Amino acid sequence: MSTIAAFYGGKSILITGATGFMGKVLMEKLFRTSPDLKVIYILVRPKAGQTLQQRVFQILNSKLFEKVKEVCPNVHEKIRAIYADLNQNDFAMSEEDMQELLSCTNIVFHCAATVRFDDPLRHAVQLNVTATQQLLLMASQMPKLEAFVHISTAFSNCNLKHIDEVIYPCPVEPKKIIDSMEWLDDSIIDEITPKLIGDQPNTYTYTKALGEMVVQQESGNLNIAIVRPSIVGATWQEPFPGWVDNLNGPSGLIIAAGKGFLRAIRATPMAVADLIPVDTVVNLTLAVGWYTAVHRPKSTLVYHCTSGNLNPCNWLKMGLQVLATFEKIPLERAFRRPYANFTTNNFMTQYWNAVSHRAPAIIYDFYLRLTGRKPRMTKLMNRLLKTLSMMEYFINRSWEWSTYNTEMLMSELSPEDQRVFNFDVRQLNWLEYIENYVLGIKKYLLKEDMAGIPEAKQHLKRLRNIHYLFNTALFLIAWRLLIARSQMARNVWFFIVSFCYKFLSYFRASSTLKV
Ligand SMILES: CCCCCCCCCCCCCCCCCCCCCC(=O)SCCNC(=O)CCNC(=O)[C@H](O)C(C)(C)COP(=O)(O)OP(=O)(O)OC[C@H]1O[C@@H](n2cnc3c(N)ncnc32)[C@H](O)[C@@H]1OP(=O)(O)O
Numbered sequence: 001m002s003t004i005a006a007f008y009g010g011k012s013i014l015i016t017g018a019t020g021f022m023g024k025v026l027m028e029k030l031f032r033t034s035p036d037l038k039v040i041y042i043l044v045r046p047k048a049g050q051t052l053q054q055r056v057f058q059i060l061n062s063k064l065f066e067k068v069k070e071v072c073p074n075v076h077e078k079i080r081a082i083y084a085d086l087n088q089n090d091f092a093m094s095e096e097d098m099q100e101l102l103s104c105t106n107i108v109f110h111c112a113a114t115v116r117f118d119d120p121l122r123h124a125v126q127l128n129v130t131a132t133q134q135l136l137l138m139a140s141q142m143p144k145l146e147a148f149v150h151i152s153t154a155f156s157n158c159n160l161k162h163i164d165e166v167i168y169p170c171p172v173e174p175k176k177i178i179d180s181m182e183w184l185d186d187s188i189i190d191e192i193t194p195k196l197i198g199d200q201p202n203t204y205t206y207t208k209a210l211g212e213m214v215v216q217q218e219s220g221n222l223n224i225a226i227v228r229p230s231i232v233g234a235t236w237q238e239p240f241p242g243w244v245d246n247l248n249g250p251s252g253l254i255i256a257a258g259k260g261f262l263r264a265i266r267a268t269p270m271a272v273a274d275l276i277p278v279d280t281v282v283n284l285t286l287a288v289g290w291y292t293a294v295h296r297p298k299s300t301l302v303y304h305c306t307s308g309n310l311n312p313c314n315w316l317k318m319g320l321q322v323l324a325t326f327e328k329i330p331l332e333r334a335f336r337r338p339y340a341n342f343t344t345n346n347f348m349t350q351y352w353n354a355v356s357h358r359a360p361a362i363i364y365d366f367y368l369r370l371t372g373r374k375p376r377m378t379k380l381m382n383r384l385l386k387t388l389s390m391m392e393y394f395i396n397r398s399w400e401w402s403t404y405n406t407e408m409l410m411s412e413l414s415p416e417d418q419r420v421f422n423f424d425v426r427q428l429n430w431l432e433y434i435e436n437y438v439l440g441i442k443k444y445l446l447k448e449d450m451a452g453i454p455e456a457k458q459h460l461k462r463l464r465n466i467h468y469l470f471n472t473a474l475f476l477i478a479w480r481l482l483i484a485r486s487q488m489a490r491n492v493w494f495f496i497v498s499f500c501y502k503f504l505s506y507f508r509a510s511s512t513l514k515v
């Protein structure tokens with residue numbers, strides 16, 4: 001029997017961000033391995049016209065939870081959705097809900113965050129810093145609390161090249177930032193944002209670093225740990241390979257590549273692609289929760305959940321494997337054939353953006369206009385280029401994350417726990433993982449039917465023919481224009497034609513002689 005699974009039995013667990021990518025996998029694993037847990041409280045807000053209950057119903061009835069229903073048939077009774085908006089004071093929770101949480105919670109997993117890179121600083125501070133502070137305050141009033149696990153990011157200190165498992169101080173105290181957000185108006189905040197974030201690439205990594213400092217400053221007597229995952233990708237093994245349900249990280253760009261929108265990228269091919277499967281992150285998180293509660297380390301331990309130092313993969317290898325998979329299993333209705341062009345040169349980036357991204361979009365929009373339809377490709381392409389520009393910082397650098405605490409934790413686990421809560425990325429086969437990731441994107445994110453693969457392949461063949469036809473026509477037009485304007489081009493043209501004619505005559509003559 002797994003010690004960690006047994007530990008969560010009978011526990012009341014509070015999860016924030018349970019409706020998010022990582023939160024869902026965390027809940028799934030908890031229910032599957034510890035079906036005798038008492039209750040999971042999840043803080044949820046209504047969204048996109050769905051009530052709390054509808055959101056929970058949708059999660060529990062998704063493919064991800066199919067195995068859970070077998071091992072824990074009463075899962076509906078063990079999940080308690082509590083209305084909460086982490087942007088509001090006291091999370092806008094009712095008094096009864098608050099009291100229940102304070103008196104019953106044994107373990108807290110704080111996953112909620114805004115992960116947008118372009119969020120205004122005020123909003124990012126509210127969710128990634130102030131909400132963390134409020135949750136810690138709540139935690140300090142929970143008499144039964146055994147452990148609080150805060151999910152941060154390995155990029156919270158991405159202004160450094162080598163990152164240790166420690167909390168680094170921020171230039172400005174989080175409290176001062178929180179205070180200033182209360183009285184500064186939006187335009188001033190926007191103006192000072194670049195100065196405040198300094199050498200951090202965006203408000204996301206900056207506020208995640210502030211969040212860690214808040215954890216350190218407000219931890220008091222709590223048993224707290226921080227987990228720092230790098231770029232979280234689809235599931236590796238559990239509950240099944242390739243599950244993914246959002247566009248964050250590489251997923252959106254993989255789709256863009258598969259649909260033929262993204263054909264060139266400013267990326268350093270040999271830079272480490274520090275991806276980490278979401279089930280690996282969840283296994284580590286659960287092991288951390290157990291260790292923190294049982295061993296009560298004296299200080300707040302930070303755990304890096306990264307792959308680069310143990311089993312590195314680079315962007316080139318990843319890109320090529322993505323394309324190889326699309327050869328076998330293409331996406332439906334692609335705009336162009338998938339193709340990859342990695343460049344680190346600024347001029348080449350501009351060139352490829354103009355030739356491979358903007359020009360086809362303009363031509364296609366022209367075609368849409370001609371056929372009486374609404375143009376949309378240029379808008380979509382601009383969005384893609386914006387996304388690319390936001391990601392560039394992360395795909396042109398490599399970082400070294402030390403993993404002493406993570407390795408120490410691994411050595412503390414029993415063989416059974418190492419198997420059930422496996423977070424040893426050395427066992428990961430990248431080519432297999434990436435193939436499953438791409439397949440998962442097709443099946444679970446885009447919900448494309450595998451029966452449509454032959455038609456998708458046919459479509460790619462048609463696109464290839466259109467591509468050849470288009471290039472030939474373009475070449476002939478360009479050549480015709482050149483001949484009309486340049487004597488030299490005409491001379492070259494006559495030289496080539498007469499050369500070919502002579503060659504053919506010679507060939508015919510020599511073959512007649514042989515006979
Ligand atoms: C050339 C060949 C290629 C070959 C093969 C290819 C190989 C692949 C190579 C891969 C290299 C990967 C590098 C990853 C590096 C990650 C580093 C992470 C490090 C930190 C990790 C963390 O610790 S934290 C998690 C990361 N955090 C995010 O990753 C959020 C980002 N994101 C945003 O910051 C906003 O999204 C942003 C973008 C501002 C847009 O903002 P925006 O306002 O313009 O757009 P919106 O977000 O409102 O979305 C409007 C519509 O775009 C759709 N969409 C949203 N995202 C999309 C996306 N990525 N790709 C496509 N489509 C996307 C969405 O579904 C909407 O669609 P619709 O309109 O139909 O609903």
Ligand SMILES: NC(=O)C1=CN([C@@H]2O[C@H](COP(=O)(O)OP(=O)(O)OC[C@H]3O[C@@H](n4cnc5c(N)ncnc54)[C@H](OP(=O)(O)O)[C@@H]3O)[C@@H](O)[C@H]2O)C=CC1
Pocket residue numbers: 016017018019020021022023043044045047084085086087110111112113114115127151152153154208228229230231232233246248249
């Ligand atoms: N994905 C990644 O690549 C990485 C993620 N991380 C960290 O992991 C954690 C989880 O990320 P991930 O699951 O990918 O993110 P998601 O964007 O998928 O999920 C974010 C979660 O936070 C919730 N949330 C956001 N705002 C509020 C609010 N005002 N009130 C209540 N809940 C709110 C969301 O709820 P709702 O569904 O209602 O929007 C959602 O459940 C985050 O802390 C992130 O920083 C770290 C490294 C990499």
